[in-house]
Amino acid sequence: MSNEEKILSSNFIRNIIADDLKQNKNEGRVHTRFPPEPNGYLHIGHAKSICLNFGIAEEHEGGLCNLRFDDSNPEKEDLEYVEAIKEDVRWLGFDWQDRLFFASDYYLQLYDYAVILIRAGKAYVESLSLEEIREYRGTLTQPGKASPDRDRSIEENIDLFERMRSGEFEDGKYILRAKIDMASPNMNLRDPAIYRIKKAHHYRTGDEWCIYPMYDFTHGISDALEGITHSLCTLEFEDHRPLYDWFLEQLPIPCHPQQIEFSRLNLSYTVTSKRKLNELVTGGYVDGWDDPRMLTIAGMRRRGYTAAAIRDFCERIGVTKNDTIIDMSVLENCVREDLDKTTRRVMGVLKPLRVVIENYPDDQSEELDAPYHPNDPDMGSRIVPFSKVIYVEHDDFMEEPPRKFFRLGPGREVRLRYAYFITCNEIIKDEHGDVVELRCTYDPETKGGNAPDGRKVRGTIHWVSAEHALDAEVRVYDRLFNDPEPDSNQHDRDWKEFLNPESIEILDNAKLEPSLSKAKAGDQFQFERLGYFNVESKNSKAGKPVFNRTIPLRDSWSKKR
């Protein structure tokens, strides 16, 4: 049989598509699209949409998924975002092949469709001001009233619309509105704007246009032009579906995709909104869109989260219309699960404590062979040098250890991983009373980590030979927010007040085993007993690499205390 055919959990969208296929709807085609606006970087919520849209296409024979940039607002969009988004989608493992589209490529067609609407008496040029339009629109409980321009003649509408396009009017002077129903209980149907004047430079069409179509008008038509069968979007567009359908019903387009809405992703202890992430970036709260603490795709990549882990996560959380907050531990579990099986184990000491092994010969050192993965011999092994002076983790020593502490303490014996048993004999402190060095003895009979007399030790700790150590900087990250729901409307404080001031800790004096000197940017490792780390792509220098802690190991000890 073929390799692991993954059993996919059913969800309401998969069920709808399965039914459609059963009825041979759309001639059996399945064609989706991922339609980002290039106004920021993609985040974990977009990953859900990407996995859904591209995933559904992949699940069906002949299924296709387009990448389409929904760029109808020149003031917010930029080529930088287009490039970043393409990279992110590719990195996640998806391929749009030759189907890269831009709504801005449809501007002329969109304009022609607007003219068709006007000629059919279904759209008119509005001269009311923004404020007046708001007034005329009514409220949630009161119907709106007709604008005086609602009955403008078709000829006049055509003339005005052409002049809007030619640049005759200033921004805001006119808009083109669909003529639907000012009394509709659905606000979106109260004659929504479909074109506005914006004398702005567009990152793709330049100054060719000074009027730009609105989302509702653009999106459905773009879907239809591309032959999309299922147009998946988030719940806030549910109220827009009647409008989506209305445009396609009015226009001579022989394709009417089905819009299906699902709930957007919320994760505890973070924010998943492009607007808020943008605010963190521009406000200098983080180090750019790819800050490893950000749940942007670029940030997660830099942090060391893998595409496979993110895809797995998106499958595990499911797709529904429920308003939910996924526990961050689900994502973290996916990351650990993937890294556990793919990553080499090495030793590194984050907060070094010097240990002198008094009975070890002064000028001796030996090379110990240590496997890269205890459960996967195929990963091979590397040489780890051992010598008289080593570093151990400061946290692995306690002067007055509690009863269940298995590590180093006065008079205690522990195993140095893959090396020897050592016993702590003496503690050396500085003038502040801080422990700065340990004097230990080793048992030469325990080489490799086993005592011939059958004696057991409870603790095994990691270490690095001082003279062979590679100096490194390690960046340890924690959650970006202290509150599980920083942007909850239950709070009366601004969401940024919940930023965790300790979300990054820079350890400038880490000591790593020498095999790591060959590590390249992006390489990932497990530092035994600590967690998973990768070589930071931006700040590493030759001879002084920077490592990001992707995620710590699960730690039932710290939980117990």
Added chain:
RNA sequence: UGGGGCGUGGCCAAGCGGUUAAGGCACUGGGUUUUGAUCCCAGCAUUCCCAGGUUCGAAUCCUGGCGCCCCAGCCA
């Protein structure tokens, strides 16, 4: 007393009139272990927002409540 949605364990989620109400995360206990990791095994909803009703039988159908989310951009 506008409209549109949603409500299954701590967090997700399958379930589509007959199942002991899947599964994952979290948590708890036990086993293996030279990472207090991984792995393994076990436990974790007499009940599906509430109340009525239909039915031999309801998380699934009906009625009525309650709670939460979204909508009054010339943003998407």
